[in-house]
Amino acid sequence: MSGESNYWDRFLIRRVSRRRALQAAGLGSAGLAAAAALSCGGDGEDDGAVGQPTAATGGELTPTPGGTYVGTMADLYNMDPHKPIAFLTHVFASWIYSRLMRYASTYGELPQERWYDVVPELAQEVENPDPQTYIFKLNPEAKWHNVDPTFGRQVTAEDVVFSYNRYQELSPQAVDMAMVDSVTAGPDDLTVTFKLKHPFPLFLRRIACFQDLWILPPELIDADGDAEKRAVGSGPFLFDHYDRSVDFEFRKNPDYFEKDQWGNRLPYLDVLRLVVIPDPNTVMSQFIAKKIYGMGVQPRLLSEVMSAVPDVIVNRVLRNLTSFIYFQDSSYVKDEGPFNDVRVRRAVSMAIDRDGLLTLVRAPMDQEGGEWPNIVPGGLGRPWWLDPKSSEMGDAAQWYKYDVAEAKALMEAAGHGDGFDMRLHFSSTVYTNIIPYYQVVAEALPNLMREIGINVTLVPEDYVGQYFPVTYAKGEFDGMAWGLLSVFTDGLGYLSNSFLPFGQGGGRNMSKVRDEQLIADLQQATREPDIEALRSKLFDIQRYISDQMYYVPGINPMEYTVSHPFGSPPMNNTGPTTYGLGTETSMWGWLNPEHQNP
Amino acid sequence: MGRYILRRLFLVVPTIVGVTVLVFLMIRLMPGDLVQQISGEGAILTEEERHEVREELGLNRPVFQQYFVWMGKVLRGDLGTSFQTKVPVTTELKNRLPVTMELGLLALLISLCVALPIGVVAAIRQDTMLDYVARSGAIAFLSIPSFWMGTLVMVLPSKWWGWAPPLTYKDFWVDPRDNLYMLILPAAIMGMLLSGTVMRMTRAQMLEVLRQDYVRTAWSKGLRERTVVMRHAIKNAFIPVVTIVGLQIPILVGGTVILESIFGIPGIGRYLLFSIGSLDYPVVQAEILIIALAVVVTNLAVDMTYAYLDPRIRYG
Numbered sequence: 001m002s003g004e005s006n007y008w009d010r011f012l013i014r015r016v017s018r019r020r021a022l023q024a025a026g027l028g029s030a031g032l033a034a035a036a037a038l039s040c041g042g043d044g045e046d047d048g049a050v051g052q053p054t055a056a057t058g059g060e061l062t063p064t065p066g067g068t069y070v071g072t073m074a075d076l077y078n079m080d081p082h083k084p085i086a087f088l089t090h091v092f093a094s095w096i097y098s099r100l101m102r103y104a105s106t107y108g109e110l111p112q113e114r115w116y117d118v119v120p121e122l123a124q125e126v127e128n129p130d131p132q133t134y135i136f137k138l139n140p141e142a143k144w145h146n147v148d149p150t151f152g153r154q155v156t157a158e159d160v161v162f163s164y165n166r167y168q169e170l171s172p173q174a175v176d177m178a179m180v181d182s183v184t185a186g187p188d189d190l191t192v193t194f195k196l197k198h199p200f201p202l203f204l205r206r207i208a209c210f211q212d213l214w215i216l217p218p219e220l221i222d223a224d225g226d227a228e229k230r231a232v233g234s235g236p237f238l239f240d241h242y243d244r245s246v247d248f249e250f251r252k253n254p255d256y257f258e259k260d261q262w263g264n265r266l267p268y269l270d271v272l273r274l275v276v277i278p279d280p281n282t283v284m285s286q287f288i289a290k291k292i293y294g295m296g297v298q299p300r301l302l303s304e305v306m307s308a309v310p311d312v313i314v315n316r317v318l319r320n321l322t323s324f325i326y327f328q329d330s331s332y333v334k335d336e337g338p339f340n341d342v343r344v345r346r347a348v349s350m351a352i353d354r355d356g357l358l359t360l361v362r363a364p365m366d367q368e369g370g371e372w373p374n375i376v377p378g379g380l381g382r383p384w385w386l387d388p389k390s391s392e393m394g395d396a397a398q399w400y401k402y403d404v405a406e407a408k409a410l411m412e413a414a415g416h417g418d419g420f421d422m423r424l425h426f427s428s429t430v431y432t433n434i435i436p437y438y439q440v441v442a443e444a445l446p447n448l449m450r451e452i453g454i455n456v457t458l459v460p461e462d463y464v465g466q467y468f469p470v471t472y473a474k475g476e477f478d479g480m481a482w483g484l485l486s487v488f489t490d491g492l493g494y495l496s497n498s499f500l501p502f503g504q505g506g507g508r509n510m511s512k513v514r515d516e517q518l519i520a521d522l523q524q525a526t527r528e529p530d531i532e533a534l535r536s537k538l539f540d541i542q543r544y545i546s547d548q549m550y551y552v553p554g555i556n557p558m559e560y561t562v563s564h565p566f567g568s569p570p571m572n573n574t575g576p577t578t579y580g581l582g583t584e585t586s587m588w589g590w591l592n593p594e595h596q597n598p
Numbered sequence: 599m600g601r602y603i604l605r606r607l608f609l610v611v612p613t614i615v616g617v618t619v620l621v622f623l624m625i626r627l628m629p630g631d632l633v634q635q636i637s638g639e640g641a642i643l644t645e646e647e648r649h650e651v652r653e654e655l656g657l658n659r660p661v662f663q664q665y666f667v668w669m670g671k672v673l674r675g676d677l678g679t680s681f682q683t684k685v686p687v688t689t690e691l692k693n694r695l696p697v698t699m700e701l702g703l704l705a706l707l708i709s710l711c712v713a714l715p716i717g718v719v720a721a722i723r724q725d726t727m728l729d730y731v732a733r734s735g736a737i738a739f740l741s742i743p744s745f746w747m748g749t750l751v752m753v754l755p756s757k758w759w760g761w762a763p764p765l766t767y768k769d770f771w772v773d774p775r776d777n778l779y780m781l782i783l784p785a786a787i788m789g790m791l792l793s794g795t796v797m798r799m800t801r802a803q804m805l806e807v808l809r810q811d812y813v814r815t816a817w818s819k820g821l822r823e824r825t826v827v828m829r830h831a832i833k834n835a836f837i838p839v840v841t842i843v844g845l846q847i848p849i850l851v852g853g854t855v856i857l858e859s860i861f862g863i864p865g866i867g868r869y870l871l872f873s874i875g876s877l878d879y880p881v882v883q884a885e886i887l888i889i890a891l892a893v894v895v896t897n898l899a900v901d902m903t904y905a906y907l908d909p910r911i912r913y914g
Contacts, residue, residue: 245868245869279749285753465635465874
């Protein structure tokens with residue numbers, strides 16, 4: 001085994017300690033490589049795009065501007081970031097559009113305590129004169145892309161007001177900003193004021209959240225009616241084209257206002273090209289052939305990649321992504337069996353061998369890693385996540401233990417001793433490449449459920465046509481479904497979205513759970529002005545939902561990404577930016593001329 | 599001949615109508631929620647809003663009415679607009695159809711170049727080692743699924759030599775070298791798979807023809823083997839072979855759907871797959887219409903070829 005460890009150590013450039021990984025909510029872009037594996041360098045068609053190193057500081061090269069990155073991305077179904085809840089649209093938006101604030105990222109290693117820092121993006125500074133007022137001063141250098149219809153115009157406070165109103169009108173996420181009372185521009189063009197209905201200590205996190213307030217130019221919407229046909233924003237990259245099922249191309253925004261610590265304008269890259277490759281074997285082959293420079297990789301393929309690419313950089317990532325089983329909404333809306341009975345739900349949870357599943361989806365040479373989520377994932381970090389294995393979970397911890405005998409007893413007590421047949425819906429596309437463990441677990445679940453008498457029939461669904469719009473977004477399905485919860489950046493985001501009434505803040509409450517006590521607790525937590533008291537309230541809620549098992553949490557495993565050394569190391573060192581790939585991560589990406597692409 | 603072509607063209611109409619009606623109905627039976635998808639996945643729509651979106655897409659009318667509206671537009675050269683991209687389908691097809699056609703033609707060319715000579719030689723040298731090898735090869739080509747072969751061709755060279763096919767498609771008229779560099783492998787895979795059937799058919803037909811009296815007469819006249827085979831045997835043996843080649847077109851289209859996805863080729867096969875998944879009715883309908891037309895026209899062309907290959911065949 002020690003031989004294996006040495007083998008692993010040779011490749012694992014930056015091993016993430018468990019504690020650090022937990023606090024970091026994933027190693028940022030390396031994890032994002034799964035969503036949109038960014039990589040740098042030419043693909044044979046852009047050879048020689050790399051310049052010479054500009055300077056050396058402390059043995060470390062400073063970034064070299066220029067060049068073309070080639071990575072992968074999945075097909076998009078909406079380009080307008082105010083309309084859908086689809087994560088890919090928000091990933092796409094992060095290359096093109098800006099938010100008032102964003103999450104911290106930098107060139108080089110970002111200290112772990114800063115990974116959840118909210119830093120200015122469009123807003124140069126924020127004043128918080130009282131707990132219910134936030135005054136954002138926009139960066140005077142912030143300009144819209146110098147293309148039709150904005151032609152490099154300055155971003156103004158009116159644009160923010162316009163975007164906020166549009167977001168409130170259209171976005172299924174709008175309840176994330178339900179605490180906002182009013183947004184007004186003035187007294188000058190660069191000042192915008194958010195008045196809150198009540199103090200909300202997580203407000204700036206919500207402003208920075210990549211699922212919420214993207215700032216869009218009014219003239220784009222006036223001209224096109226929506227932002228579906230083209231993308232014009234103020235972000236680090238200009239949209240060049242999206243050829244469906246072929247590729248995306250972004251060009252550097254030469255007027256982007258953010259700068260690095262040496263005063264160089266970001267982004268460093270000239271061109272960012274993301275190809276759409278549905279087949280994971282093809283992605284792997286193109287990576288090995290050095291035509292794609294970074295990718296999320298299935299654990300079973302990791303050894304293959306490591307032996308084919310000796311200098312590959314491997315990253316282990318614990319993302320803030322919860323996997324879970326959800327039930328047909330009639331369980332809660334009409335009190336229909338069998339999942340209206342808490343004993344059945346607990347039995348389902350106890351039939352899941354979470355440690356076994358974590359081992360199943362872990363790289364063969366890796367001996368640890370991965371956590372058990374409740375609805376809040378371990379990847380979000382200790383400040384917000386209550387570990388189901390910890391004593392803090394209290395009595396509810398018992399429902400997470402893998403105990404088939406006890407689960408069967410619960411089924412018996414619920415009157416289902418003979419078991420029942422049930423369908424399990426899951427997405428058989430898109431996730432397959434992006435989150436490789438999802439399908440592995442989907443295929444393992446029927447065996448686990450069979451142990452307690454639930455005969456599961458898997459129902460594969462196309463992500464675009466059926467799974468996302470119907471099963472996930474509307475919760476219209478029969479039986480059970482296997483899903484991945486969207487990524488949020490605070491514990492309240494996970495809990496509110498999952499348990500507030502569907503359509504009233506419960507954007508991810510697809511089973512339409514309606515527990516008045518839980519709703520009251522969440523509403524109370526939303527109004528809690530003190531962050532420590534808020535944290536404590538959210539822990540109470542996590543205990544409660546773990547006891548009720550309205551949704552049955554799955555696993556939060558280590559995920560693996562690989563990149564070639566031509567890729568700049570900073571690509572791997574950003575914070576909790578799973579959807580903010582474009583701004584937080586890609587603008588720091590550069591080509592390392594010490595490792596030329598052959 | 600002209601009348602025959604006209605009659606055949608006339609018969610094309612019910613075939614195409616049948617295909618389009620089937621596709622029109624079946625795509626609408628697929629599970630999913632088009633309105634939700636178009637409005638944004640998480641959008642919470644009232645019934646009124648859903649009605650408005652459906653109205654805008656023309657989906658509120660009865661299906662038969664939708665069909666006639668669509669057909670009317672098709673007859674005027676308008677294939678509709680993609681629900682997803684809002685781009686006219688003709689624009690998308692203009693870019694993608696030539697790619698698939700090139701891939702298909704290359705595959706067909708490769709299959710014929712491999713299958714015909716080997717089939718002929720295998721027949722002439724019946725029961726020799728060459729014949730056994732050719733027959734085994736044909737069976738092997740028939741047995742190997744294209745997706746498996748495609749995956750192997752993609753994975754193994756990268757593992758052994760760090761090589762993979764190009765990522766980016768280049769138009770033939772812009773960069774013929776890179777264009778062929780990208781298409782040659784999938785075309786070869788498809789070509790090899792198609793060649794199995796053609797090779798076996800060619801061999802069987804050649805064997806039959808070589809046993810005909812007129813061929814025996816040719817031999818007895820002391821003609822050279824080349825003359826007997828090329829002038830007297832091949833032409834007659836090829837009539838059924840041509841039919842088989844014509845029937846390969848739908849298989850070819852099916853193959854492109856898989857191989858375009860594996861090799862990242864931006865043709866209509868891959869686009870069709872995407873459009874079916876995203877319930878993009880106008881695109882699916884238009885693509886199937888074009889594929890159906892291609893099959894029908896190819897079969898017509900095959901029939902026309904008979905007259906050239908066998909002067910006894912007359913159409914009228």
